[in-house]
Amino acid sequence: MADLFTYQRHAFLCAEIDRHNRLYYELDAPEISDAEYDSLFRELLDLEAAHPELVSAASPSRKVGSKPQEKFAPVPHAVPMLSLRNVKNAQEFEEFDRSLRGTFLAQAGDIDYVCEMKLDGLAVELTYRDGRLVAGSTRGDGFTGENILDNLRTVAGLPHQLTPPYPRLVDVRGEVYIELAAFRTLNRHQEEAGTRPFANPRNAAAGSLRQLDPKVTAGRPLRIFCYGVGRLEGASPATHLELLKQLQQWGLPVNLDGTATASGAAEVLACYERLQARREALPFEIDGAVVKVNDLALQRELGEVSRSPRWAVAFKFPPRQAQTVVEAIGLQVGRTGAITPVAHLRPVEVSGVTVARASLHNWDEIGRLDVRIGDHVIVERAGDVIPDIVKVLTEHRSGREQRVPLPESCPECGGRVRKAEDEVVPRCSNAQCPAQALQRLRHFVSRHAMDIEGLGEKQLVQLLDRQRIEDIADLYRLDSDDLFALGRMGEVLAGKLLQAIDASRKRPLSRLLFALGIRHVGEHTAKILAKRFPALDDLARADREQLRQIPEIGEKVADAVVDYFADPANLLLLDKLRRHGVAPAPEATVQQGGPLSGLTFVITGTLSHMGRSEAEALVERLGGRAAGSVSRKTDYLVAGENAGSKLERARELGIRILGEEEFLQMAGAGVPS
Ligand code: IVH
Numbered sequence: 001m002a003d004l005f006t007y008q009r010h011a012f013l014c015a016e017i018d019r020h021n022r023l024y025y026e027l028d029a030p031e032i033s034d035a036e037y038d039s040l041f042r043e044l045l046d047l048e049a050a051h052p053e054l055v056s057a058a059s060p061s062r063k064v065g066s067k068p069q070e071k072f073a074p075v076p077h078a079v080p081m082l083s084l085r086n087v088k089n090a091q092e093f094e095e096f097d098r099s100l101r102g103t104f105l106a107q108a109g110d111i112d113y114v115c116e117m118k119l120d121g122l123a124v125e126l127t128y129r130d131g132r133l134v135a136g137s138t139r140g141d142g143f144t145g146e147n148i149l150d151n152l153r154t155v156a157g158l159p160h161q162l163t164p165p166y167p168r169l170v171d172v173r174g175e176v177y178i179e180l181a182a183f184r185t186l187n188r189h190q191e192e193a194g195t196r197p198f199a200n201p202r203n204a205a206a207g208s209l210r211q212l213d214p215k216v217t218a219g220r221p222l223r224i225f226c227y228g229v230g231r232l233e234g235a236s237p238a239t240h241l242e243l244l245k246q247l248q249q250w251g252l253p254v255n256l257d258g259t260a261t262a263s264g265a266a267e268v269l270a271c272y273e274r275l276q277a278r279r280e281a282l283p284f285e286i287d288g289a290v291v292k293v294n295d296l297a298l299q300r301e302l303g304e305v306s307r308s309p310r311w312a313v314a315f316k317f318p319p320r321q322a323q324t325v326v327e328a329i330g331l332q333v334g335r336t337g338a339i340t341p342v343a344h345l346r347p348v349e350v351s352g353v354t355v356a357r358a359s360l361h362n363w364d365e366i367g368r369l370d371v372r373i374g375d376h377v378i379v380e381r382a383g384d385v386i387p388d389i390v391k392v393l394t395e396h397r398s399g400r401e402q403r404v405p406l407p408e409s410c411p412e413c414g415g416r417v418r419k420a421e422d423e424v425v426p427r428c429s430n431a432q433c434p435a436q437a438l439q440r441l442r443h444f445v446s447r448h449a450m451d452i453e454g455l456g457e458k459q460l461v462q463l464l465d466r467q468r469i470e471d472i473a474d475l476y477r478l479d480s481d482d483l484f485a486l487g488r489m490g491e492v493l494a495g496k497l498l499q500a501i502d503a504s505r506k507r508p509l510s511r512l513l514f515a516l517g518i519r520h521v522g523e524h525t526a527k528i529l530a531k532r533f534p535a536l537d538d539l540a541r542a543d544r545e546q547l548r549q550i551p552e553i554g555e556k557v558a559d560a561v562v563d564y565f566a567d568p569a570n571l572l573l574l575d576k577l578r579r580h581g582v583a584p585a586p587e588a589t590v591q592q593g594g595p596l597s598g599l600t601f602v603i604t605g606t607l608s609h610m611g612r613s614e615a616e617a618l619v620e621r622l623g624g625r626a627a628g629s630v631s632r633k634t635d636y637l638v639a640g641e642n643a644g645s646k647l648e649r650a651r652e653l654g655i656r657i658l659g660e661e662e663f664l665q666m667a668g669a670g671v672p673s
Helices: 004-026 034-050 090-105 180-192 201-209 214-218 240-249 264-279 296-302 363-369 434-445 457-465 472-477 480-484 491-504 509-515 523-532 536-541 544-548 555-566 568-579 612-621 645-653 660-666
Strands: 074-076 085-087 112-119 122-129 132-138 144-146 169-178 222-233 260-263 286-293 312-316 321-333 339-350 353-359 376-380 388-392 600-604 625-627 636-639 656-658
Touching (some): 034 085, 090 312, 112 312, 286 296, 321 434, 363 388, 434 457, 600 612, 600 645, 612 625, 636 645, 645 656, 656 660
Antiparallel strands (some): 112 260, 112 286
């Protein structure tokens, strides 16, 4: 019988795990790391194994996920969506393999497994009836999920109609996720908009899928990989691998590139190691391998136990965590004046990468963690190179640790700091703040804005310090003498830079709009605005109503645009830009059904006939899509001189690689003279 202590500990673990489930599944705001959660869960399982009398239907060990939220209609899962048991190391996997062979299958030979990547996203179910997508839900508590069909319809690459021959009915299961690059961009936009950034790509995916307005979801870069089925009416394949291939033939996105078969535990371990070696180079986050018995008849025979199938396990990677000390907390001022705290850490290695900084996001986060200067902390790299502080080790406190208060004045210029009620970030309200000026310049010249190559932060700081420039328009006044004065700038480099500056005068209007840094106007919104208002003056004169009539423009953007053009300082700046010859080219119209329509290109390396941005614009003009990173969705990689990791990755994925001339021929543009 369990003693009082054990009872209490069990009750505590149940309550605590329930609380963390709610935070994770319903609120998308976890307080502890996955590793900490796993260790609580394991303790609960161990306790229940030793004291079966403690187990009840209410124990989190008998439940999957969390109760569905009420804002979405409930959708029952015809076949329950189970969860996976975790194994942490080779020994535990070998035990799992042994128990399958010994206890359940009495099989002497090796078991054939399939090793898949364990994507870190949100599990969903999609029902296709007569080939048409008719239902879509979250996992919920495993028995009932939330109806998020309209949101799922917006996920890139998810077919609304299967390719025949399809079965009469199939429930497809998969993981919705966000790629790392897209996650960073999304968070940048969140921060610009004064909304709380997402803690990691998983939270971003979950938060985006649970939007009440599908338009919001549509604007989020969600993707999906399918990895299984619930109901399947029609012929079933014999193995899991064949099932995956079948899903792909129906037109569903399947991560076959991240999937391998393995016979016996030793081969599974080798697969696991290979996945771990690939982890850092993947465009999305994975947190382990999922190992499944390949033979579907064997899977049926094995069945399930409580909340998990017996035929599969999650073979998790060790957490990318390390312990270090917060040496200082710095304050960064962004181009909109937003002041964000950054922890400067005693440098520490976390799975091969030295980290010296951690983002603290905002003051809510500092308050929640109660992190102070001098604190010993656990840092974790989750989906980004800049790690998060996941925990403060308060037991190491000496009493000399210092809190960081909300700044009353801007750390860069001493200007007044204001915090709007509906925002989590304080902002410097001084429009002349030099830190803001620098960040505005950096944004203006950046690749997706005016794309002025050769003007990095260092050069901009020097130009500002020497008062050669004050604002973005001054860039167009620079001459070679100004540039020679910069360290390490010879005639050739200065000439190139002046050319790059000159070329930017004629960038399309959408780029200029994005480059100006109007609040809430990201690249996508800038394109929409430029399409509707091909002349800057017309946009500047547009009122709220006119802007609101554009289908994709909401109230926030409309207000921000009107406010921007109502500010006399901005009008002066625009006039100054104009006087210095900045005359945006009309927005190139996309050729419907153009020669590249439906194709995704990634341009890498140095091209000889045009810049990368121009090549990307060409792709888009001809109906194609220009992406920043190589994935299985890439149709062609265009490789210029000195192409590096993207070329390697494209080769790895078997993506077609084009030289510059081939690309130009394909574009039907010929080689410009
Ligand atoms: S199979 C019963 N395959 O991991 C089979 N799951 O803890 C369950 N996941 O709920 C799913 N990648 O959200 C499977 N390749 C993969 C997966 C995967 C990620 C997630 C999924 C599931 C959780 C299990």
